[in-house]
Amino acid sequence: MRIDIMTLFPDAIEAMMGQSIIGRARDRGFIRLYTHQIREYTTNKQMQVDDYPYGGGRGAVMQADPLYRCWEHVCGEVGERPYTIYMSPCGRTFTQEVAKELKAAHENILLVCGHYEGVDQRFIDECVDEELSMGDFVLTGGEIPAMAVADCLFRMEEGVLPEESCYTDESHWNGLLEYPQYSRPEQWHGRKVPAILLSGNHGGVDDWRRKESYKRTMARRPDLWARFDQSAIKTKHDKKILQQAKDEFAAQQENEE
Known part of the structure; x- marks a missing residue:
């Protein structure tokens, strides 16, 4: 898989994404990650990429033309039009x-990283296939969201993690939160x-982990639990584990009241 990131801060992305698991996977050729400095595609000496918004208001808007020039360059490098995502709270x-x-x-x-008050809508209309948000909040730029998306996608690529279960057993893969994890020593602070x-x-460990995953999801993310398809649980044994989780969760709720 190849991911390109258009940004005003490529060094920040390289510093983070070049480390740990993702960095090693990139060095070994399992993934391809490229950053592109948007300022290099301006036509003025100041390398200006933003200007005042039409209609007035505070802040500045990233201009369509340098974004478009950068996007064209990436398309040429990739050899086709990549699926283009603008990181946006919208x-x-x-x-x-x-x-x-x-x-x-x-x-x-x-992945396109915006800044200031956002980017000129005309660039979005012409070049962007989709806008993605990390949640109902606003950041100062798109770099952190872009790195989060890239990391999430790359860790599913073959060779990045030791085996598929490294990501399929984690939170959200099956609509549930992950069970608690423990390591040495066997006793810590009592x-x-x-x-x-x-x-x-x-x-027994597998059953415990599944039960704890159910209970944690019920307790922490009732919205996820409401969407979880319990009808997909077919065997008597699995249904028993689910019922045990419900009973233990209900008992815990009663004790807390």
Whole structure:
């Protein structure tokens, strides 16, 4: 998979994305990540990329022309028009399901990072395929959202993580939150690791993890739980685990009241 990022701060993205798992995967050729400095595509000595908004108001708007020149250059490098996403609080919310959709549908993705009061709508109308938001809040620029999207997509690419379960067992993949995790020592500040995790009973561990995933989702994200398709749980054993989770969650709620 190839992801290009149009930005005013390529060094910031390179510093972050060049580290750890994503950085190693890039060095080994499992993924391709390229950053593009929008200022290099201006036509003035000041390398100006913004100007006052028509109609008045505070701040500045990124101009369509340098964005378009940069976008054209990326299209030429990729060899085709990449699926172009503008990181914007006005877009649809980015979720794991959206990530799966993008990963399945597009081999080449271009992420556009806005700044100031946003970008000229004409560039969006002509070049952008979709706008994505990280949630109901506003940041000073699109770099953090773009890195989040790139990281989420890249970690699903073959070779980036040791095996597929490294991301399919995590929060949101199946519509649930992940179960609690523990490591050494067995006891810390008087808090013990759940005995089942020390038992060597792999089936019991799997059941415990599934049950805790249900309970955590019910407690922390009732909106996710409401959308979770319980009818997909077919076997008697799995239904039993689900019922145990519901009973334990209900008992916990009663104790807290």
